[in-house]
Amino acid sequence: MPGRHSGTAHFRPDIEGLRAVAVLMVLAFHAGLPFAPGGFAGVDVFFVISGFLITGLLVREVERSGRVSLLTFYARRAKRLLPAASLVLVATGILSWLFIPRIRWAEIGGDLVASAAYLVNWRLASRSVDYLAEDSVASPVQHYWSLAVEEQFYIFWPLLIVLGAWLVHRHRLRTRPVLGALLVLVVLASLGWSVVATATQPETAYFVTTTRLWELGIGGLVAITAPFWQRVAPGPATGIAWAGLLALASSATLLGPATPWPGSAALLPTLGTAAVIAGGFAARSRGPVRLLGAAPMREIGATSYSLYLWHWPLLVVAAAAWGELSLWQGVAIAALSYVPARLTYALVENPIRSAPVMSRLPTLALGLGAACTVLGVGAGLTLVRGMASSIEQAEAAPGASAMLGGDQPAVEPTGPGSGDVDVDVDVDGDGDGDGNGATASTAPNTSQGEGEGDRVPDLAATGPDLSRIDLTPESISPDPLLATKDVPALYARGCSGKLGETEVVRCVAGDPDGELVVALVGDSKIGQWGDVLEQLATEQGWALHLYTRSGCTWTAATIDDDGSCLQWGQRVHERLLGPEQPDVVIVSGVKHGAGEGTGQERRDRLSAGYVDYWSDLGRVGVPVIVLSDTPSPGEVSVYECVSEHRDDVSHCAFGRSDGSGTTALREAAARVATATFLTMNDWICPLEDCPPVIGDVLVYRQGSHITNTYAVSLLEPLRARLVPVVEEAVAASAASSR
Template sequence: MTATALPPAGPATARARTKGPLRGDIEGLRAVAVLMVLAYHVGLPGSSGGFAGVDVFFVISGYLITSQLVREATQEGRVSIPRFYARRARRLLPAATVVLVSTTLAGLLVLPRGRQTELGTEVLAATGYVVNWLFASREVDYLAEDADPSWVQHYWSLSVEEQFYVVWPLLIILVLWLATKLRLRFLRLLTVVLAGLVAASLVWSVVHTADSPGTAYFSTLTRAWQLGAGALLVLLTPALARVRRPVAAGAAWGGLALVAATLVVVDGGTAWPGSAALLPTVGTAAVIAAGIAWADSPPARLLGVAPMRFLGGLSYGLYLWHWPALSLLAEVRPDASLPVRVVVALGSVVLAWLTLRLVEDPVRFSPLLARDQRRTLTLGAVAMATSGALALALVVTAPRLETTLDGADGAVALVDPASRASEELRMRSDPAAAVGPVDQLVPDPATVEEDLSLAYRDGCQVNVEGTEPTPVDECWYGDPDGDTTVALVGDSKAEQWSSALHAVALQEGWRLKAYTKSACAFVDEGRSESCHAYNRELSTHLGEPEHAPDIVVTSAGAGYDAEMVDSAVGLLRPALDAGAEVVVLADTSGQRPRGMGEDVTVYECLDVHRDDPAPCWSEPREAPGDKLLAPLAERLDASFVDLDPWICPDPDELGGCAPAVGGVIVNRQGSHLTGSYVRSLTPVLHHALVVAGVASTPLDQIGWAPAVDPQRR
């Protein structure tokens, strides 16, 4: 993963009760793990691998929870699921709920309205312990690429653990039953089964991380081997207890060295977890295994000193509190210095201590709850319902996207009506009148991220991992009976025009097919292998007689240059040889409000500055995709349609790029256009295609009313 895409790491959570005193070395390992995570999130120099603290926690948690389950199975001949989850509820839910509720309330007070809906969805997923899959889905969603980190992103690891704990007790019960029926040794059979599962998960982790490190990072299946490694130590305890003390001490020192090396050797560019995660996983397992053989070794005494035990005891609450605290700081003080971030992280220690004393311990050690599993589980359900209800309130009270332009003109407001039927559209004489403040913006700034174009809404843009073009009978737009077939190919910068092209195709009698793929312009070099494979297959498809289009429309965003022209031409060659005409749509540039912080979007700025949007104006910026698109059009002698004058009108005269034109917000994610603004550009695009000789509607018959998308499919 890249450093920018790398998600916050999270801890394993259980401070499981065992018979006898809790091992000091394990408490110290918890302290090491949470300090790694804090150092990484605060941004301390030399902590580039601190996110791997989560891997340390996973091994610890697998060891402690399995110790409980195996002891119960061997001593009682059974495992009580209600008792297991009652213990989990008493331990995990009180602090988790307090932090989720606090985070939701803080988001309600501080976050822009548009991000409150997202936070509510994330808190709901965190409450149900499935938020890791929500984040994994975003890793293949190109539109989420520049989204702000979630305030509850650290809950992903709790979700992984709880999903593991759903399966693991049931598997132990199954193995116990099989061992009884087949008259096999329970622990031996469980060891064989677990070893097989650990090996399978490790192999899948390596394979999936190589293919898709973003989704692999959050996957329970790629993380189960780390929890399983800790669990195997329990089953190997008799053998480990016989290890000689010098060997045990050497293993402990070596394990600590591996964990320390992870902190400085690994960074955000390391594909994770995969084989690289063996470093902290094996290191942690070695320390725990050494403690089984020699509980009072020098490394164990070092880990068990009072300050480390103190931090280890606070590690769960400290982990829960530190990330939302740092996220809140980033929202209100995006330029906060390292010392300020350190102070906030230290303040999380105080919050963790208060939570432990006032919430966690009173619930966990309550005699009333300990005696009554039903009461405990009911209390847990109430806690989850509380955070879930508050999150749901954020979601259901959020503004909803309006699907019509509601009388707003958008780009049409810039056009001199007298020029509509002429070969050259002219800007109105007073463009400033089209970019001034309005009473109501379209869409509502809080819903801009939902204002997507037609093909994306319909699920017709292939995600970043996909390698297969859309099925031949799906994702068709325009006139279903049209004689002219148009293929829209390229990345999301091509797809964003699907709404306008659909409306043009209806009037022209074209059948429009969407073939776009996220982060994948029509090239087969310099991108991911999945992109190259997709484009090669699509290229062949477009050259087949039964699929060959009459017109190919393409565009591209950032990350491409003139050196890729040969690649693009080669992919277009089968369609060209079949008689297709190519239209190249210029890239669109992004906006960054010059009067706001670096991470504030145009629509967030407009949500705050509705009466005076001056801080939300942007300096003109180049459209990076044109480095490829302009030479491509020249090489093919193809039509090059550049609508930038209608996206950032007259920046020299007006003093920059307006955040809204004709009452319609121009940009959404990054440099993409809002679906509403694209629809307002439909007649301008249609006019350009007619002038270029691609479309045949007479200029005086082009429809200048706002385009309307069909209903969501």
């Protein structure tokens, strides 16, 4: 986005207008305009422009002096980019403090720090594959990822040019062919990796620098080949520029969020941008050059950097303050962001960039850049510290760290309890644990619910006492500020595989020497019961084997990912049928989808995939206990809502449901004779509107996952339902084998 000059060292109004096209595409997309579903490609337009401008600047310096002054180059970038970027980061920190729920401050603060350091793209890439960050909403500085890519490009690119200049001087070669050859190697390598990563690692491919370098390189190649484009006849040059504009229009209207990105699809906007720039060399004042160089386009293009910086935090903060924005609210906020953008351009961006003293003293410009970075980091750390202070207060509150407990599910806690488990992690897939002996302490809590047992014994059908439900908590455990940390110990032990991995991780808990081996298999929806099932296994003398992988429903159907879930599931299936064969398997899962088609068709395929695996187990005498998915809060972030409405948590109640994955699980269980369906949802949502806090216990953490504290509080009703089912299933299996 920086730079105002073309590869000919003369200001080109059409490139300024092209920047306007890029930022308007992005604004239209973020505002939600339906005719611009591919407006996100405006960022790719910016990348090509930046690659063109910066490469042209560096190549001309090499041709003029035979060298590159890195000090001067970095000083120019610092004074051009950092003041406006840091101003917006500080403003975003203030707006977040005022209008965004406190529970999000630590995450946003970390994003601010990473943005100030121009590393936020890697932070976002890491978050995209962190299943425990599933409920992370859009960060107000998420758009800084593209600035981070450019800044990293500005560090790498001059060094490549310096290498080229050295080769030119050492071997008496021509400058542009050498630099062009180096650039082609980078473009081909990055483009190839972009295609591969987009297909195999789509969550991270969008953000990382390695999948984007080729886009900047395309612009660089146009700059290096500028002498050729200057000799093209005006007529063909005009046609090339028009073709480029058509490609950009097609990108904005024909692409969409479902398009794998960047990958090969990004060739459309990047080559289109390159065509507009290349054609503009010789098209002179003809059609496309005249259109892009019009005064309104130049005006928007001049402020495009500040406009890009301001529009997104204003949209995110407005959504946090007012709720989901309507189309016209989004459009209005995007349009109004021009006001602070114009002020930033006129009062900060342009004066600092044009100040003669900054040009004379590069070290002063670098010092200013460093100071701006410190301001941005400080804004982030202030938010982080604000959240930390709130957490310290929550942890210091009476009863905040105590686990609630009792002899039976009840509103009033009666006392703590604990249980230790040994964990044997088998990562290499050979079926032998390494005996690392890690331990975790868990304890029962209190809760209540309503019974609607399905294919379970009479004892297990006993539901909660609705008269004892307390919907006006005096305290909340865990405190909603700590909810995201209230997860089963299996995550800390490394017992849950990560997104994209196919290796099978087996953890052994409960009584490792127990005669009855129970396997816990599935995604995070079975994993959320890990601690309470470990405690139950310990008291019952079961050996508990955990096979879990976040984001992967255990089904023979292909779910909506890169294929790693299917591979992982097949490997688990083979191990369960082999030497690690358990006596009984307990499964659950969420609705992850199963290919294309209607909702019913996808659910049917998911259910059929369950049937395939469970039937195979049944044929070798292994019964399956199917635990229902938990009710989904939908768009309600329960713990965040509770943190903002502690005095009246009824604001955070939501309509009762079975959970998105329950129907497929129930249908599959009905088709497999050796499978038994069991639900705990009446205890999780005992009323028509699911209460967010029951018996002073917060029910939900991320998404539709229940807190570990609440899961462990269900020890008594879970024991009453599960143990008889397990005993009956094992006995039936033994009888059938005789």
